[in-house]
Amino acid sequence: MATMVDVAKLAGVSISTVSHVLNGTRNVEKATRRKVLSAIEQTGYRQDTLARAMRRSKSDSIGLVVSAAGEPAFAEMVHGVEQAAAERGLTLLLANSGEDAVRERRAITTLLERRIDGLILARAAGSESSLLANLQQEKAPVILLDRLFSDFPFDQVGADNRDSMRRLVQHLTERGHTRFALVAGDDRVPALVERLNGFHDGIRDAGLDAAGQLILAGQDENELHRQLADALAGDYSAVISSSTPLAVVALRAIAEAGLSTPGDIAFATFDGFSNSDLFRPGITTVRQPAFEMGASAVGLLTDRLAHPDAHPRTLRLHQTLELRESTESYVAT
C-alpha cells in the first residue's frame, strides 16, 4: 500500500504538500497540485483512515447500536439512519445488542474505540442506567433512539407512544369493548411503559373500570404467554400487545385457546408485522414512523456536533393507526 511518502517522492514535493492537497487545507499552486494528483493516481494511494483518525482524533463516522435489527421497526430505523448518514458524508458503523446489556456495552466500547464522532443508541431492554452515566463522560455525543431516558440530558427521538395507545383504546371502546387484556411486556423499556400509561389514559377517558382490565407485564415471554392463555378463559373481548414480539406471544395464545380474530376476540398491536396485507387476519396496528425516526436521530447528532452546548432536545414523532379486520367487530351491547 502506497503512503504519502511514496506520493510525495514521486511528485517531487514534501509530504506536507500532499497532505494539504488531499484535505484542501491550504492553497497550493495549480501545477504542483496537478503533479500530486497524478502521483496519487499512479501509486494508487489511499488515505489511511486509521492514522488520520488517530492524528485528528475524529473520523467522520458515527455508530448505531440497535437492540434487534431484525425487528421490522428497527430495520426501518437502521435504514433511515443509513440514508441520512450517507447524505451527510458520514460513515456508519452498525452493531446489534440483541437486547443484551453485556453485548450492548461491548458494542458501544468497540465503536467508541474506533473513534466514532457520535453514537445513536436504541438501548437494550436490560441496559443499566450506569451505561448512560458513563456515556455522558465520553466526548462523542450520544443520541437516544426509540428507547428514551430523560434522567440524563441526551438528545433523543421517539414516538408519541402514550397518545397513540390512548387513541387505540378509544377506537376499541367506541366499538363497545369494555374489558381488555393488555400484553404490556418489559417494564424496563420506556416506550412500553409509555404505552401502558396511554392505556390507562384510554380506559379512564372511556369511564371504564380500571380494575376490570388485565395488564400483563414482565420480561419473560413464556410467562406472559401462560398468563394470557389463562386469562383468555375469562370474558375479555379485546387483546392489545405493545410490540411485535408481544404480538407473537398474544397471537399464539389466542390461537392455542382455539379463538379466532376478530370473530371471538378483537386484537391490535404496536409495531406489527411486515407485509401484513398479505395475510389473514389483517391486524390493526399502530405504526411508528421508523425511517423518519432514524433520519431525525442523525439530524440531532449533526446538530449536536455543530453546537455542543445547545440545550438537549426530545423529538416525538406521530404514529399512525392502521385499521384492519382484527378490530372490525362490534361488541353487542
Add this chain to the structure above:
Amino acid sequence: MATMVDVAKLAGVSISTVSHVLNGTRNVEKATRRKVLSAIEQTGYRQDTLARAMRRSKSDSIGLVVSAAGEPAFAEMVHGVEQAAAERGLTLLLANSGEDAVRERRAITTLLERRIDGLILARAAGSESSLLANLQQEKAPVILLDRLFSDFPFDQVGADNRDSMRRLVQHLTERGHTRFALVAGDDRVPALVERLNGFHDGIRDAGLDAAGQLILAGQDENELHRQLADALAGDYSAVISSSTPLAVVALRAIAEAGLSTPGDIAFATFDGFSNSDLFRPGITTVRQPAFEMGASAVGLLTDRLAHPDAHPRTLRLHQTLELRESTESYVAT
C-alpha cells in the same frame, strides 16, 4: 484519556513493560505486574485500539456486509455471524448494502480502511464482479455468504439451492401439478439461478413439458408482478417464488386476481416469512439454515486466517422443506 505513558509513570516501570502485561506477550514478575495492573486501575487506562491496530496492522475484528439485513434469512445469518465471532473474541463490524452496488463498495472500503482482518460478504444483486477481482488483491481474506461466485477462489458457504428446488417441485408434481409459474427473479443473483436450475431439474424428473411452464425472471418487481397477474388468467395450478421479496410479489398478484391459496392455486416459496405459523394461509417454505450459514462463514474465515494458503472451500448446507397448507390440495386428474 490516560495513555500507557501515564500508567508506566505511575507504576514506575517502562511503557514496554506495560505493553507486555497488557498483551501477555512476555513474562513479567508478579510484583511488577501487580503494580502495573493497579496503575491501570487507578488511571482508568484503556487501550487505544486504533494505535494498536495501526502498529500491528491487524485488529481482531471482522466485517460483515449484507445486502438486506431486514430480510428474515439475512437477519438470521447476521445473528449466526455475531455469535460465532463473539465466541472467538472477534469484534464484528456490520454494514448494509441494500442490494446496491455503490453502497456495497463504499461499505467494504470503509471496513477495509478500518483494518478488519477479514470480510464476510453477501453480495448485492447488482454487485460487479470487478469488485471481487479487486478484493482478491486485498490482504484481508473474503468469505462469500449465500451469494456465491465460483470464478474466483474465495471460500464460500451457501445452501443446496438447486436440489432443494428440485425436491419442492417433486412435492408438487406428486400432488398432480403439471403447470407451474415460477417467479424466478433477478438472474444476476447466483442463488436464484441455482433455484431456477433446480426447477428445470424437477420438471424434467417428472417428465413434464418444459414449454408448459412459465418462468418470470428479471429485476423489476413491478414488471414481475404485472407478468404474473396476466399469467394467472391462464391455467397454472401452482406458483413458486424463489425468495421472500418475490413471494410478496406473487402473493400480491394472487390476491389481486381474486384467487385464494390453496383453494384456487397452490403456492410455495423459498426463505419465507417470520412467524408464519401465526397467519393464514400457512405457506410451504424452503428454509435456509441461515444461522448456521453465518456461523460457518466465520469458521471458514478463521480457518483461512490460520492457513492463508489452504485450498478454497465451498460449503453447501441443507435446506428443509416445511410443508404447510398452501400446497395442501391435490389436483384432480
Add this chain to the structure above:
DNA sequence: CTGTTAGCGCCTTCAC
C-alpha cells in the same frame, strides 16, 4: 526480567 528506541501513516505548527 526489564528498558530504550524506532517507527506505523498522518496532520499541523513553525519556519522559510
Add this chain to the structure above:
DNA sequence: GTGAAGGCGCTAACAG
C-alpha cells in the same frame, strides 16, 4: 506557496 519536524499511542526488535 512550500518544507521540516514533532508527535498521536502503541508494539516489537534490540540491548542489557
